[in-house]
Amino acid sequence: NAGVTQTPKFQVLKTGQSMTLQCAQDMNHNSMYWYRQDPGMGLRLIYYSASEGTTDKGEVPNGYNVSRLNKREFSLRLESAAPSQTSVYFCASSGPLAGGYTGELFFGEGSRLTVL
Amino acid sequence: SQQGEEDPQALSIQEGENATMNCSYKTSINNLQWYRQNSGRGLVHLILIRSNEREKHSGRLRVTLDTSKKSSSLLITASRAADTASYFCATDADYGQNFVFGPGTRLSVLP
Numbered sequence: 001n002a003g004v005t006q007t008p009k010f011q012v013l014k015t016g017q018s019m020t021l022q023c024a025q026d027m028n029h030n031s032m033y034w035y036r037q038d039p040g041m042g043l044r045l046i047y048y049s050a051s052e053g054t055t056d057k058g059e060v061p062n063g064y065n066v067s068r069l070n071k072r073e074f075s076l077r078l079e080s081a082a083p084s085q086t087s088v089y090f091c092a093s094s095g096p097l098a099g100g101y102t103g104e105l106f107f108g109e110g111s112r113l114t115v116l
Numbered sequence: 117s118q119q120g121e122e123d124p125q126a127l128s129i130q131e132g133e134n135a136t137m138n139c140s141y142k143t144s145i146n147n148l149q150w151y152r153q154n155s156g157r158g159l160v161h162l163i164l165i166r167s168n169e170r171e172k173h174s175g176r177l178r179v180t181l182d183t184s185k186k187s188s189s190l191l192i193t194a195s196r197a198a199d200t201a202s203y204f205c206a207t208d209a210d211y212g213q214n215f216v217f218g219p220g221t222r223l224s225v226l227p
Binding site: 004033035040041042043044045048058059090092103104105106107108109110 | 149151156157158159160161164204206214215216217218219220
């Protein structure tokens, strides 16, 4: 039972390069998320997708784009990487609670990105 | 933006002792969740408490919620070295679409 799978686990980029982080979940969840985690700042939401075909900005969307390819997959793209985007990126998914609220988040193991 | 803030930032205890972490938030919530993160790993869900609940238990975990004070606490009883991790509270920012995490409490349980 894989849960949430992220690739790659590690990546080093030069400033200005582009890359895509891939995320897939096998729990048939509607909602998927991309967070970044920086030391002492907890997790900050970059983008989320409440359902297939929809995406919305979170707290820190600048410099990123996302694609909800299908119900399983949600990718995060850095078009022109900057050193400020050095971080650990987490993908997560969730199913619904009764009453329409979002249930628990299931996280991937993270993608550690360094931008030189 | 609404954000949970955990307190203390770091906590060091001996194995067998109880560990208490607190979370404060700013606006009304629908539910609050606690997560654990082991070093270098993803977050793992521990417990969810709804806004109309005051206390919830799961094994050695006890969570309380005081909506009048906009605060929650996580108690880990009889701690073990394996409980060493960072603990985060997360509150839902709007109608269940996403969660906002605090900076976390780093717990060290010494053998």
